[in-house]
Amino acid sequence: MNTLLVGLGMMGSKHFNTLTSHNKITSVTTVDPNNKSANFSDLEKALDKKYNFAVVATPTSLHEEVVVKLIESGIDTLLEKPISMSAPSAGRICEKAIEKNVKVCIGQIERFNPVVMALKEQIKNEQVVSIDFERLGPKPSRITDVGVDLDLAVHDFDLIKFLVDKNIKRIDRIFSMNKHHCKFQIELDNNISTTITSSWLFPFRRRGIEVLTDDCLYKANLIDKILYQYRKVDDACYNMKRVWVKNEDPLTLQLNSFIKYIESNKLGNLCNCLSAKEILECLLTPA
Numbered sequence: 373m374n375t376l377l378v379g380l381g382m383m384g385s386k387h388f389n390t391l392t393s394h395n396k397i398t399s400v401t402t403v404d405p406n407n408k409s410a411n412f413s414d415l416e417k418a419l420d421k422k423y424n425f426a427v428v429a430t431p432t433s434l435h436e437e438v439v440v441k442l443i444e445s446g447i448d449t450l451l452e453k454p455i456s457m458s459a460p461s462a463g464r465i466c467e468k469a470i471e472k473n474v475k476v477c478i479g480q481i482e483r484f485n486p487v488v489m490a491l492k493e494q495i496k497n498e499q500v501v502s503i504d505f506e507r508l509g510p511k512p513s514r515i516t517d518v519g520v521d522l523d524l525a526v527h528d529f530d531l532i533k534f535l536v537d538k539n540i541k542r543i544d545r546i547f548s549m550n551k552h553h554c555k556f557q558i559e560l561d562n563n564i565s566t567t568i569t570s571s572w573l574f575p576f577r578r579r580g581i582e583v584l585t586d587d588c589l590y591k592a593n594l595i596d597k598i599l600y601q602y603r604k605v606d607d608a609c610y611n612m613k614r615v616w617v618k619n620e621d622p623l624t625l626q627l628n629s630f631i632k633y634i635e636s637n638k639l640g641n642l643c644n645c646l647s648a649k650e651i652l653e654c655l656l657t658p659a
Contacts, residue, residue: 388402
C-alpha cells in the first residue's frame with residue numbers, strides 16, 4: 373500500500389515509524405513545509421501521486437484545510453485528534469466525506485490503549501455507577517493552537533462512549549488559568565456520574581481511570597498499562613487483583629484497524645468523523 377503522511381512533528385514522526393515498519397505498506401510519502409527531510413513541502417504537489425490512504429498529523433488549526441483536499445482527491449484519511457477547532461468546521465469535514473464517499477477516521481488513540489481495552493472487557497457485564505478520568509501533566513511546548521480541553525479532555529469525552537456506550541444528559545464545566553486546567557462533571561443515562569479532570573499545570577504526567585461498578589472498583593494506569601480490580605469481601609477487608617493486560621502498541625493497533633476498515637468496511641474500535649463531531653460538540657457546548 374502507498375501512503376501519504378502530512379505533518380512530521382512529534383505525532384507525525386511516531387506515525388512515520390509505525391507506517392514504515394508495517395508489512396502491508398510499501399511506501400510512505402511525507403509532506404511538511406517546516407521539515408527538510410520531508411519529500412514535499414507542498415501538499416498540492418504530493419497529490420500528483422496516488423495513495424491508498426493518508427495520515428494527517430498537522431496542527432489542529434490546519435485540519436479542515438488539509439483533510440478537505442484529501443477528501444476531494446478521494447483519499448481515505450486517518451486524522452489526528454481532535455477532528456477540528458470548532459463544531460461547524462467538523463461538520464464541514466463530515467459533510468464532504470459523506471458527499472465524496474471517503475472514509476475519514478479520527479485518531480482517538482486511547483481506544484487502542486491495551487489497558488483501556490482490558491477495562492472495557494472487565495466492565496461490559498457490570499452495572500457502572502461512576503467513572504472518573506484524570507489526564508494531567510505539564511503543557512507541551514509544541515501545542516499553541518488549542519486549550520487543554522481539545523488537547524486532553526477530548527480523549528476522555530471519547531472514552532465515555534467507548535467504555536459504556538451511554539448518552540450524555542448534562543455537562544457542568546469549570547475552566548481556570550486561561551484554559552490550562554478544566555474539570556467536567558457529567559451525567560450519563562442510567563444516572564452514571566462522570567468526572568473529567570484535565571490539566572497542563574501539573575509538574576508530572578498522570579493518566580488514570582477509576583470505574584466503580586455495583587460489584588468492583590477498577591483503577592487503570594494508562595501510562596504504565598496497569599489495571600487493578602478491587603472487590604469487597606466484608607466490612608473490614610477486600611481482595612485486590614491485577615488484571616492481565618496484553619502489551620501491544622496502540623498506534624500499530626489503530627493502523628491495523630484502519631487498514632482493515634479500508635479493505636473490509638469494518639469500523640472496529642475506530643472513531644469515525646461523525647462520532648468525533650459529536651464529541652467535539654459536547655466538549656465545546658457552553659455551560
